[in-house]
Amino acid sequence: MATSLIVPKRPFLTLPFLLPSWSDSLSLGTRRYQSSYRRTKQRLRVKPDASFGSSQQVGDHIIHNPPSSAPSVYHTPNKFLPSNDARKAMRTQASAGYNATELPNVHKVEAERKYHLNPSDIEEIRKLRLADPMMWSRHKLAKRFECSPLFIAMVCEASAEKKQIQKQVLEAVQSRWGPKRRMAREDRQLRRAAWGRDE
Amino acid sequence: MKRLQLQRWSSTVLSPRARTSNRLHQHLCSSSLRHQSTVAAVQESTPELKYRLNNAHKRSANLQYPSPPVNAALDSAKLASLHARLYLPSRLPLQTLARTLVDASADSNVDFNNESLATLGHDLLTYYTSEHLLCTYPRLPLSVVFAAMYAYVGPKTLAAMSKEWGVDLATLPGGEVDPGYLQFKRVPPGTVLDAETEQNGKRKNWRKTVTSKVVYDDEFGDPIKGSSNSSVGVPAELARATSVRALMGAIYLHAGRPAAKLFFEQHFLSRSLNISQLFNFSQPARDLTRLCARENFEKPVAKIISETGRLSRHPVFVVGIFSGQDKLGEGAGASLLEARERAALAALKGWYLYSPLNVRVPSSMEEEGASPWNPAHVDLGEVIS
Amino acid sequence: MPVQGLRTVAAARNGVGAFILQCKRLDFNYCTHGGSSRGMLAFLTQTLPDFARENPQIEIRVAPRHNKHPVIKGQYINGKEKAICVRNMEPGEILKKAMILKDASGDKLKRTKKPVTSLNESVRGIWSPYHGDMRGV
Numbered sequence: 001m002a003t004s005l006i007v008p009k010r011p012f013l014t015l016p017f018l019l020p021s022w023s024d025s026l027s028l029g030t031r032r033y034q035s036s037y038r039r040t041k042q043r044l045r046v047k048p049d050a051s052f053g054s055s056q057q058v059g060d061h062i063i064h065n066p067p068s069s070a071p072s073v074y075h076t077p078n079k080f081l082p083s084n085d086a087r088k089a090m091r092t093q094a095s096a097g098y099n100a101t102e103l104p105n106v107h108k109v110e111a112e113r114k115y116h117l118n119p120s121d122i123e124e125i126r127k128l129r130l131a132d133p134m135m136w137s138r139h140k141l142a143k144r145f146e147c148s149p150l151f152i153a154m155v156c157e158a159s160a161e162k163k164q165i166q167k168q169v170l171e172a173v174q175s176r177w178g179p180k181r182r183m184a185r186e187d188r189q190l191r192r193a194a195w196g197r198d199e
Numbered sequence: 200m201k202r203l204q205l206q207r208w209s210s211t212v213l214s215p216r217a218r219t220s221n222r223l224h225q226h227l228c229s230s231s232l233r234h235q236s237t238v239a240a241v242q243e244s245t246p247e248l249k250y251r252l253n254n255a256h257k258r259s260a261n262l263q264y265p266s267p268p269v270n271a272a273l274d275s276a277k278l279a280s281l282h283a284r285l286y287l288p289s290r291l292p293l294q295t296l297a298r299t300l301v302d303a304s305a306d307s308n309v310d311f312n313n314e315s316l317a318t319l320g321h322d323l324l325t326y327y328t329s330e331h332l333l334c335t336y337p338r339l340p341l342s343v344v345f346a347a348m349y350a351y352v353g354p355k356t357l358a359a360m361s362k363e364w365g366v367d368l369a370t371l372p373g374g375e376v377d378p379g380y381l382q383f384k385r386v387p388p389g390t391v392l393d394a395e396t397e398q399n400g401k402r403k404n405w406r407k408t409v410t411s412k413v414v415y416d417d418e419f420g421d422p423i424k425g426s427s428n429s430s431v432g433v434p435a436e437l438a439r440a441t442s443v444r445a446l447m448g449a450i451y452l453h454a455g456r457p458a459a460k461l462f463f464e465q466h467f468l469s470r471s472l473n474i475s476q477l478f479n480f481s482q483p484a485r486d487l488t489r490l491c492a493r494e495n496f497e498k499p500v501a502k503i504i505s506e507t508g509r510l511s512r513h514p515v516f517v518v519g520i521f522s523g524q525d526k527l528g529e530g531a532g533a534s535l536l537e538a539r540e541r542a543a544l545a546a547l548k549g550w551y552l553y554s555p556l557n558v559r560v561p562s563s564m565e566e567e568g569a570s571p572w573n574p575a576h577v578d579l580g581e582v583i584s
Numbered sequence: 585m586p587v588q589g590l591r592t593v594a595a596a597r598n599g600v601g602a603f604i605l606q607c608k609r610l611d612f613n614y615c616t617h618g619g620s621s622r623g624m625l626a627f628l629t630q631t632l633p634d635f636a637r638e639n640p641q642i643e644i645r646v647a648p649r650h651n652k653h654p655v656i657k658g659q660y661i662n663g664k665e666k667a668i669c670v671r672n673m674e675p676g677e678i679l680k681k682a683m684i685l686k687d688a689s690g691d692k693l694k695r696t697k698k699p700v701t702s703l704n705e706s707v708r709g710i711w712s713p714y715h716g717d718m719r720g721v
Contacts, residue, residue, distance in 0.1 A: 071528075071545075074554075077546070082576065100523075107501065198548075
């Protein structure tokens with residue numbers, strides 16, 4: 001009697017499987033058939049996509065439907081193909097859907113390199129860093145000589161005492177870490193190492 | 200070119216110089232009939248009984264030998280079934296198959312153990328594998344070539360293959376044991392296997408480069424060990440690996456080069472190995488910059504292709520590395536740095552995993568009616584920093 | 585060091601190159617005077633030689649097992665054993681049971697849900713929401 005309480009949205013006549021059946025086995029069969037039929041039709045009802053190509057096109061044509069997945073590493077980029085490889089000429093410029101020049105950069109655009117330091121400046125950098133390592137850190141030197149901290153690291157090295165002091169400072173900081181922070185830091189390093197293995 | 204008579208060579212493998220006249224006794228005149236199964240008689244009859252008694256007598260007589268005698272191979276059902284299971288060429292006799300299953304630690308006599316066959320088989324295996332790798336992926340870095348060699352024909356893989364072939368281990372080697380078992384002397388429990396490496400610990404420090412591995416080390420980039428003291432025993436893995444190598448050598452000797460190559464392709468090359476998973480980069484972005492500078496491409500620039508949830512707990516960035524207008528690689532990550540690293544790594548793998556069309560290996564020239572050789576693709580390949 | 589190699593073992597794909605039959609050994613046990621072994625005795629004398637000739641990959645052992653029902657036991661490469669009791673069976677039925685043991689892989693029977701299992705990567709890759717036909721929001 002439960003079925004009689006359901007109020008169908010469409011009239012009974014269009015939904016024959018809801019009508020009381022003459023025999024149980026027949027109704028069961030019809031119902032199963034109905035549902036699987038519906039499922040099949042639903043699967044076939046795919047939204048039309050630009051990549052499918054229109055059916056009005058006459059003659060032979062290629063349906064290009066690029067996969068919605070990250071590209072495989074076995075697919076050598078066009079630029080890396082040697083000049084005598086036949087694939088280089090065969091590949092056309094596939095429209096990626098974006099223009100490479102318009103995409104935003106990951107990093108800020110680097111300032112134009114000046115190449116303005118001469119050997120005497122580099123001598124001075126070394127002298128300053130050795131004379132007072134606490135005062136003349138990499139960043140301060142970089143600011144004064146208008147170059148990058150990386151360049152400072154390339155031309156000179158901190159004295160052994162300064163390195164020792166820095167190491168002790170780091171140890172003091174790390175000794176205050178609790179187990180949570182320590183584990184989080186270790187996990188971060190492990191994740192970083194996993195990037196290299198592409199995991 | 201005149202074909203070499205392999206049959207003549209292989210006869211020397213089959214009939215080794217006699218150690219004792221007893222051991223080769225009946226070997227030459229024994230019938231070539233293979234006893235497929237050790238069938239105990241359904242109805243016991245007197246000739247059957249006699250045969251069994253004879254057999255028992257022979258077994259006790261074999262006790263004096265360190266490994267099963269040559270003529271025992273024809274009576275072993277295990278050996279015959281192994282021969283059939285591996286589709287070995289019919290020209291490879293059961294006696295040689297039995298010999299490939301005798302390790303040097305079981306029988307120190309070089310005429311009866313598999314050491315010489317294993318040396319030949321190892322050289323063949325490494326030759327075929329390396330030519331396949333170098334011709335299919337001409338740009339692979341050497342450290343990855345070493346790893347791929349290890350994955351295809353390293354001792355671990357060979358031991359796994361021997362297990363998959365259904366080769367069983369003999370508990371103790373001896374003349375009375377069924378020749379279908381792999382015979383070797385086991386390492387007594389508690390033995391330190393890497394005692395040698397501990398001594399050389401200091402020396403290892405100054406040999407880290409790939410170049411030194413090429414010059415001094417073996418095919419897998421491992422330091423070459425001196426001949427191990429086999430009287431102590433060998434690990435099961437090593438004994439299995441040696442027997443597989445010996446089988447390869449035996450096929451080459453008895454059935455010739457085409458059969459050996461076919462065996463290699465069917466059993467070794469058919470295994471699945473994803474070479475792209477053998478890479479471990481430490482600084483992919485730096486390597487990619489060097490590569491582009493070397494090959495005169497524009498400087499690689501990382502650009503965001505798409506992103507989602509930048510301010511959420513789980514952001515995803517898809518970053519592509521572009522050299523001019525061309526995309527070299529792309530990667531997705533939870534931070535811009537991660538995505539950039541992964542993209543650079545994908546670009547480098549794209550470079551390294553280049554594979555030319557219509558790959559041919561040098562050994563394919565040995566086939567009859569082979570077309571003229573075109574040089575294999577060679578370029579600068581590895582990025583050195 | 586720019587790039588290091590990671591060591592692995594290449595995975596076996598039985599049947600891609602060579603196919604290794606997984607049944608290593610078949611043991612046939614019978615009883616000389618038990619009535620349930622009558623079919624087995626006929627099988628051993630009539631059918632087994634041909635069966636053994638057709639399947640040289642399998643080591644065959646025949647052994648009496650007195651006052652017990654006849655049994656066929658299969659030993660497999662993965663180290664497992666399967667046994668089928670063949671009491672009161674005709675030689676034809678016993679051959680069918682032997683074929684079952686011969687063709688088995690030695691693993692426990694399990695339901696296969698996918699028609700194909702493969703180690704190879706799919707041609708179109710793993711679907712990702714960030715690739716393919718993207719539309720601006």
